[in-house]
Amino acid sequence: MPYIPHTEHDIQTMLETIGVTGIQELFDEIPKALRIESLEGIPEGLGEMDVSRLMLEKAAQDRRGVCFIGAGAYEHHIPAAVWDIASRGEFMTAYTPYQAEASQGTLQLLYEYQTMMAHLLSMDVSNASLYDGASALAEAVLMAVRANRHSHSKRILVLGSLHPHYLQTVQSIVRAQQIEIEVIPFSAQQGTVDPATLAAYDQQDITALVIPQPNFFGGLEAVDALTQWAHAHKALTIAVVNPVAMAVLKEPGQWGDSGADIACGEGQPLGIPLSSGGPYFGFITCKQEYVRQMPGRIIGCTVDSNGKRGFSLTLQAREQHIRRSKATSNICTNQGLAVTAATIFMSLIGFDGLKKVAENCYANTHRLESLLTQISGVERLFTGPYFHEVALRLPCKVEPVLQQLLAADIQGGIDISPYYDSLKQENALLVCATETKTDADLVYFAEQLKRALHSTV
Amino acid sequence: MKLIFEISQRHRHAAVQAPRPTDISLDIPKELRRTSEPQWPEVSELQVVRHYTQLSLRNFSIDTNFYPLGSCTMKYNPRGVHKLAMTREFLQRHPLAPVEQSQGFLSCAYDLQQMLASICGMAAVSLTPMAGAQGEFAGVAMIRAYHQDRGDHGRTEILCPDAAHGTNPASAVMCGYTVKELPTGADGNTDLERLKAMVGPQTAGIMLTNPSTLGVFDQNIKEVARIVHEAGGLLYYDGANLNAILGKVRPGDMGFDVIHLNLHKTFATPHGGGGPGSGPVGVSQRLKPYLPIPMVTRDEQGYRWLTEQDCPKTIGRLSTFMGNAGIVLRAYIYCRLLGKDGLHRVGEFATLNANYLMVKLQQAGFTLAYPQRRASHEFIITLAKQAKNLGVNAMDFAKRLLDYGVHAPTTYFPLLIPECLLIEPTETESKEELDRFIDIMIALLDEAQNTPETLKNAPHSLPVRRLDDVKAARELNLTWQPGE
Structure with a gap:
């Protein structure tokens, strides 16, 4: 029996001990009409060898060439040691560290993770992670509503250049709590939000302002001016950032005069494979004064009864298993294993390495942009600086072009026109070239795009 | 154990993991650029591998320990x-x-x-x-x-x-x-x-x-x-x-x-x-x-x-x-x-294991929360009697189990049963493992009667003794700072 170790003799001995004649008798308290004899719609079980064959066949169907898609998930080099160590049974098959003495490995690692994230973002404190980037932002919005004592409106302003899936996720999660999400349109020329647009809200009660950096188009927002506006209007600033970009871009703790209040985002670029969108991890950090409003697991450093340093879950009075209906969130897990990988990744790559990764991403995407915009009819959709992703305007519909590129084993980015009313009339393509792309990859992409446009236009 | 930050040395790198430096200069306005370096560890690849491998050894896990944590279904995760x-x-x-x-x-x-x-x-x-x-x-x-x-x-x-x-x-x-x-x-x-x-x-x-x-x-x-x-x-x-x-x-x-x-x-x-x-x-x-x-x-x-x-x-x-x-x-x-048959057996053997454990623990002198009922895949024992008569509570039992290499069952949940342990063995545990757990629980009862201090001060053999949770919450230390 798969993974069930009982011999016939074991079963008989156990049944005798219990005082029943068969296993079915153990279910005699369940009304008979409810019991089923067998499961329908499930295939027969297979041995590991046969399942391996099946899965490798399925995997082969997902084989692909070179991927130039970003849009919230980024292909980076992951050192071999990262998942070798994270896959150790001691990390992978442990539970949430409620029994601190038997979980010092996970707890110390999470404390190191919290430290690395707080320092990377120049924020005071970090939690031990949330589910993913979009849901972390939803939690950040709920947290801002609890934390901002000056505001009673529950109105959140969001830059329109935010990842559209983040916006949708926030709306689904906060919908029932009478929180109003208002989207500030981005400039059609720059693809970023002009801080002057916010003047329309000068006299209003705003709870928080959500600022993505870089934004969905790879563009860079005027984070200082936006943060200053929020603070001048007693709104909290919520930063949504890419952690790799933080190696070169100003980190949220330094935005404006006093820094962002909450900084969150998607942790995937820190050693987590693309793997169809998850498991990733969301990070959330904040100023010390808001720590009691932060959701999720938090690890603290303390001492044991001999005065020796140790680590444990702390501020549990915020959490659902203690506070039940009055908890800061219903969240009960973090993304422990993904964070384990990320912590090993950050230690291995170091800040110096992260900076080189960021610079290579920047260099590759800018080189790609210059190659692609040499093709007749291809130009940048927006002006202004960008990091490792760029929006382009094609001379024809994007989807057929992507299909042609696919035939040449290139995943050539995504068509972003459908996401925005203001881009509906555009042929807008979002591309990304991380450090994993070689110059030959970039040149090949340009050649194939030229060919595709030639046959499409 | 030291923190990864405490084994860091300035300018040490795992150089093979970083891409080559680029010669392109970043055309990003100064006010949008980062100006300071975070306090991240600077360590070699071997140091990282050894540090996190050693940390892993300070965890209990299904792969290394019996883990009868109620309501959590800690069954074998097939490799x-x-x-x-x-x-x-x-x-x-x-x-x-x-x-x-x-x-x-x-x-x-x-x-x-x-x-x-x-x-x-x-x-x-x-x-x-x-x-x-x-x-x-x-x-x-x-x-x-x-x-x-x-x-x-x-x-x-x-x-x-x-x-x-x-x-x-x-x-x-x-x-x-x-x-x-x-x-x-x-x-x-x-x-x-x-x-x-x-x-x-x-x-x-x-x-x-x-x-x-x-x-x-x-x-x-x-x-x-x-x-x-x-x-x-x-x-x-x-x-x-x-x-x-x-x-x-x-x-x-x-x-x-x-x-x-x-x-x-x-x-x-x-x-x-x-x-x-x-x-x-x-x-x-x-x-x-x-x-x-x-x-x-x-x-x-x-x-x-x-x-x-x-x-x-x-x-x-x-x-x-x-x-x-x-x-x-x-x-x-x-x-x-x-497959169909394997999934059908999961509930059966999870239930068999739980009922066997429940009956054996009752025979050993433990009090069941619902003695008149069948166990599902888990069951509750209450140590209210031991807490009252011997001054040892459910937490003491839980911590002492760790010394014996068994992860503690869920403690103090559900809230309506006093001094409770919620025990879930799962279907992937063998009879021998269950019998070993029963023997340990019997030994704990004996310790509770004769040497209660052993339980009250447990664990004794883990990397740390009981932690000061009050200090952790009052003097919040959530981020390591240089010079600590």
């Missing part, structure tokens, strides 16, 4: 499943990759949706919730959407039993509901008279776990379903304890309208030190239009995503992409390995 889910093509698949190059992954997700629907007796399943709590949120959000869609705006309350997981009331509140706590009867079943008195036109639904967290099957479940449905409310099934009845009873047949499953419990995906989990939701026909997106469908062209265009009434998106896809893949592989 083959992990290895196959880590196949290169699956890891490198971008979440927005075109469907033409995603048919392998999509077929697994589609088949899992179908299999889970069948296992639970539900009409359809969405795999997108990223954990049990998010599954609960999705489930209650669908209940809300259903009532609102019918113009039934007066339903403002969700009922939760007093023994419910803390996530239940917290999730209901996130969906804008008021929570009313429903007391449990003395026999562990729902108190039907109280239920009748509490339901009404204000009732949106009830959240139940069955078998409950008390380790018993609610025999009144059909009656509960009738009462709630007649009042116009819907029934939510918390799948935390599905392992108890996997292949034996289907929540849909009990009358539930919506269910979440914990793939990290019932379907053997690893807990990872506190996640990632995965909490798919299943629904009956009437809630189908509200399922969270994206889902996978199949037509003549093959497998493809269902989005808001296909599902206009959806409660929406709950994550950037499609939730914890890699966990979904693992659950699919697990189902294929076990």
Whole structure:
């Protein structure tokens, strides 16, 4: 029996001990009409060898060439040691560290993770992670509503250049709590939000302002001016950032005069494979004064009864298993294993390495942009600086072009026109070239795009 | 043990991991640039490997220890499943990759949706919730959407039993509901008279776990379903304890309208030190239009995503992409390995192991919370007598178990049983392991009587002794600072 170790003799001995004649008798308290004899719609079980064959066949169907898609998930080099160590049974098959003495490995690692994230973002404190980037932002919005004592409106302003899936996720999660999400349109020329647009809200009660950096188009927002506006209007600033970009871009703790209040985002670029969108991890950090409003697991450093340093879950009075209906969130897990990988990744790559990764991403995407915009009819959709992703305007519909590129084993980015009313009339393509792309990859992409446009236009 | 920061040396690098420096200069305005370096460790690759390998040795885990943690289903996580889910093509698949190059992954997700629907007796399943709590949120959000869609705006309350997981009331509140706590009867079943008195036109639904967290099957479940449905409310099934009845009873047949499953419990995906989990939701026909997106469908062209265009009434998106896809893949592989018969046996052997342990512990002198009832896949013992007579409590027993290399059962939950241990052995443990646990528990009873200090000061043999949680919360230290 798969993974069930009982011999016939074991079963008989156990049944005798219990005082029943068969296993079915153990279910005699369940009304008979409810019991089923067998499961329908499930295939027969297979041995590991046969399942391996099946899965490798399925995997082969997902084989692909070179991927130039970003849009919230980024292909980076992951050192071999990262998942070798994270896959150790001691990390992978442990539970949430409620029994601190038997979980010092996970707890110390999470404390190191919290430290690395707080320092990377120049924020005071970090939690031990949330589910993913979009849901972390939803939690950040709920947290801002609890934390901002000056505001009673529950109105959140969001830059329109935010990842559209983040916006949708926030709306689904906060919908029932009478929180109003208002989207500030981005400039059609720059693809970023002009801080002057916010003047329309000068006299209003705003709870928080959500600022993505870089934004969905790879563009860079005027984070200082936006943060200053929020603070001048007693709104909290919520930063949504890419952690790799933080190696070169100003980190949220330094935005404006006093820094962002909450900084969150998607942790995937820190050693987590693309793997169809998850498991990733969301990070959330904040100023010390808001720590009691932060959701999720938090690890603290303390001492044991001999005065020796140790680590444990702390501020549990915020959490659902203690506070039940009055908890800061219903969240009960973090993304422990993904964070384990990320912590090993950050230690291995170091800040110096992260900076080189960021610079290579920047260099590759800018080189790609210059190659692609040499093709007749291809130009940048927006002006202004960008990091490792760029929006382009094609001379024809994007989807057929992507299909042609696919035939040449290139995943050539995504068509972003459908996401925005203001881009509906555009042929807008979002591309990304991380450090994993070689110059030959970039040149090949340009050649194939030229060919595709030639046959499409 | 030192922190990784404390073994750091300025200018030491794992150079082979970083790409070559570029000669391009960044054309980014100065005011948008970073100017300072964070305090990150500067260490060699060997130092990293050794540090984290040594940290791993300071953990209990299923792979190294018996882990009878009630309500958590700490069963064996098959290695083959992990290895196959880590196949290169699956890891490198971008979440927005075109469907033409995603048919392998999509077929697994589609088949899992179908299999889970069948296992639970539900009409359809969405795999997108990223954990049990998010599954609960999705489930209650669908209940809300259903009532609102019918113009039934007066339903403002969700009922939760007093023994419910803390996530239940917290999730209901996130969906804008008021929570009313429903007391449990003395026999562990729902108190039907109280239920009748509490339901009404204000009732949106009830959240139940069955078998409950008390380790018993609610025999009144059909009656509960009738009462709630007649009042116009819907029934939510918390799948935390599905392992108890996997292949034996289907929540849909009990009358539930919506269910979440914990793939990290019932379907053997690893807990990872506190996640990632995965909490798919299943629904009956009437809630189908509200399922969270994206889902996978199949037509003549093959497998493809269902989005808001296909599902206009959806409660929406709950994550950037499609939730914890890699966990979904693992659950699919697990189902294929076990198959129809293997899955059918899970509930049987989880129940056999729990009842065997329960009877043996009772014979050894432990007090059961529900001695007149069968155990489900778990059961509760109460140490109230030992706490009163010997001054040793459930926490002391739990900590002393660690010294014997056994992870503690769940302590002090459910809240209505004093000094309790909630014990769940799972189906993957052998009789020898259960017998060893019984011997240890007998030894602990003996220690409690003769050398109670041994328990009160436990653990003795772990990397740290009992930790000062009060200090941890009062003198918050959440971030290491240089010079500490």
